[in-house]
Amino acid sequence: MAIMARVLVVDDEPKLGRFVAEMLELDGHEVARAGSGREALGLLAARAFDVVVTDLRMPEVDGLEVLRAARALPTPPEVVLMTAHGTAESAVAAMKAGAADYVLKPFAMDELRLRVGRLATSRTAEARSAALLDRLTPDLVAESPAMKAVLAAARQVAPTDATVLLTGESGTGKSQLARFLHYQGRRAGGPLVEVHCAALPETLLEGELFGHEKGAFTGAVARKQGHLAAADRGTLFLDEIGEVTPATQVKLLRFLQERTFVPLGATEARSVDVRVISATNRDLAAAVKAGAFREDFLYRLNVFEIAVPPLRARREDVLPLAARFLSSRGIPAERLSAPARDRLLAHAWPGNVRELENALERATILAGQGEIRPEHLPGNAAIPTGRGPELLGEGFSLDHHERALIHAALERAGGNKTLAARLLGVTRRRLYSLLASHDSRDPDDRDD
Ligand SMILES: Nc1ncnc2c1ncn2[C@@H]1O[C@H](COP(=O)(O)OP(=O)(O)OP(=O)(O)O)[C@@H](O)[C@H]1O
Numbered sequence: 199m200a201i202m203a204r205v206l207v208v209d210d211e212p213k214l215g216r217f218v219a220e221m222l223e224l225d226g227h228e229v230a231r232a233g234s235g236r237e238a239l240g241l242l243a244a245r246a247f248d249v250v251v252t253d254l255r256m257p258e259v260d261g262l263e264v265l266r267a268a269r270a271l272p273t274p275p276e277v278v279l280m281t282a283h284g285t286a287e288s289a290v291a292a293m294k295a296g297a298a299d300y301v302l303k304p305f306a307m308d309e310l311r312l313r314v315g316r317l318a319t320s321r322t323a324e325a326r327s328a329a330l331l332d333r334l335t336p337d338l339v340a341e342s343p344a345m346k347a348v349l350a351a352a353r354q355v356a357p358t359d360a361t362v363l364l365t366g367e368s369g370t371g372k373s374q375l376a377r378f379l380h381y382q383g384r385r386a387g388g389p390l391v392e393v394h395c396a397a398l399p400e401t402l403l404e405g406e407l408f409g410h411e412k413g414a415f416t417g418a419v420a421r422k423q424g425h426l427a428a429a430d431r432g433t434l435f436l437d438e439i440g441e442v443t444p445a446t447q448v449k450l451l452r453f454l455q456e457r458t459f460v461p462l463g464a465t466e467a468r469s470v471d472v473r474v475i476s477a478t479n480r481d482l483a484a485a486v487k488a489g490a491f492r493e494d495f496l497y498r499l500n501v502f503e504i505a506v507p508p509l510r511a512r513r514e515d516v517l518p519l520a521a522r523f524l525s526s527r528g529i530p531a532e533r534l535s536a537p538a539r540d541r542l543l544a545h546a547w548p549g550n551v552r553e554l555e556n557a558l559e560r561a562t563i564l565a566g567q568g569e570i571r572p573e574h575l576p577g578n579a580a581i582p583t584g585r586g587p588e589l590l591g592e593g594f595s596l597d598h599h600e601r602a603l604i605h606a607a608l609e610r611a612g613g614n615k616t617l618a619a620r621l622l623g624v625t626r627r628r629l630y631s632l633l634a635s636h637d638s639r640d641p642d643d644r645d646d
């Protein structure tokens with residue numbers, strides 16, 4: 199199947215111009231005609247073309263000028279020059295000036311059709327793959343200075359093969375940023391393999407990463423290719439790298455140093471061409487000090503570190519993120535009432551962008567078709583300062599409020615205790631002990 203292109207045919211001989219245009223139209227192209235170089239310049243300025251087929255010799259504005267004007271456009275079309283016998287040298291000069299092709303007049307029409315068709319195909323294929331990569335690249339909201347700096351750093355490092363470590367709290371956008379780095383880099387056409395290092399126990403993780411031979415361990419009934427091999431010529435994203443055990447750290451360190459690895463049960467090392475991006479919400483420098491993380495491994499991982507700031511450190515992103523989320527659900531941003539916006543801005547978002555998205559998801563359900571109001575949003579888990587006095591009253595019990603707060607936090611965190619603890623501003627250990635102490639008491643028990 200021929201691919202359709204938008205073609206401009208420029209010839210000061212009307213008969214030939216019409217003939218060429220009709221033929222190209224028969225091939226399915228969308229063709230416009232200009233009877234002079236000047237007319238062509240006007241059309242080029244007004245409309246987008248994929249291919250320009252122009253006569254070289256024309257009075258006033260000649261084919262070379264049309265070529266120059268075309269090449270100067272933001273998205274320059276491909277230019278094919280038609281030239282009479284005996285002017286082949288100027289055609290060669292035109293090629294040097296950026297023409298894609300030329301045909302000698304009188305030419306076989308088939309030859310011209312073939313060339314235009316070929317240009318149209320490669321051009322659309324190119325545009326398609328560029329458009330596809332653009333679609334796959336996450337479109338990250340970055341209105342705050344802090345997030346703009348993150349994106350600028352990401353843009354700088356994306357086209358290199360440098361090993362990148364993404365640090366930041368849970369839900370700040372590290373995984374999205376890893377995808378951004380891959381699809382904006384030169385490995386975009388290759389695989390992106392994401393591995394969640396925390397999800398598996400050590401031996402399984404190693405099998406997944408390095409692959410194994412048949413019979414390498416009980417249950418290894420067949421040979422298995424690992425993630426490292428699968429990521430060849432692409433990017434390996436090691437998520438939650440802080441959870442990797444010391445034994446696996448050693449193996450990954452070797453891989454980072456030499457880009458070779460030995461599948462479990464194999465005798466020979468394999469080598470692959472892989473770029474490594476990793477992410478963690480842990481303070482790895484502290485883990486190194488505590489002896490839980492190898493310093494040499496960290497040193498290899500953070501060749502280039504991007505620290506993604508928490509949402510509370512970039513308030514300018516909150517409303518644009520909310521608007522983006524709502525519009526992705528087909529909800530106009532105006533449905534968010536002004537007091538609701540204030541509530542969003544006042545909240546600390548300990549769960550970061552993910553918490554914001556969850557809160558909005560819930561709010562859109564609660565609000566139905568109406569506008570989103572503050573009561574649809576979280577923020578009730580914490581008692582706003584100043585409300586203390588009205589809460590004091592008959593039947594007041596600190597215990598009761600504590601219980602209610604913990605309950606609200608757990609509910610809002612979807613049962614995630616780490617997040618709930620953060621919402622309450624306490625450590626996880628403290629949350630556990632609070633839960634234990636409340637469990638051991640009846641809700642209506644009063645301490646006296
Ligand atoms: N700048 C941003 N613009 C738009 N959406 C974002 C942005 N940052 C994060 N998100 C969205 O927020 C959610 C959480 O992001 P992501 O999963 O990348 O966070 P994370 O830092 O990898 O979290 P975790 O540490 O829990 O893995 C995703 O739905 C993501 O699309």
Ligand SMILES: [Mg+2]
Pocket residue numbers: 372373374437
């Ligand atoms: Mg993630």
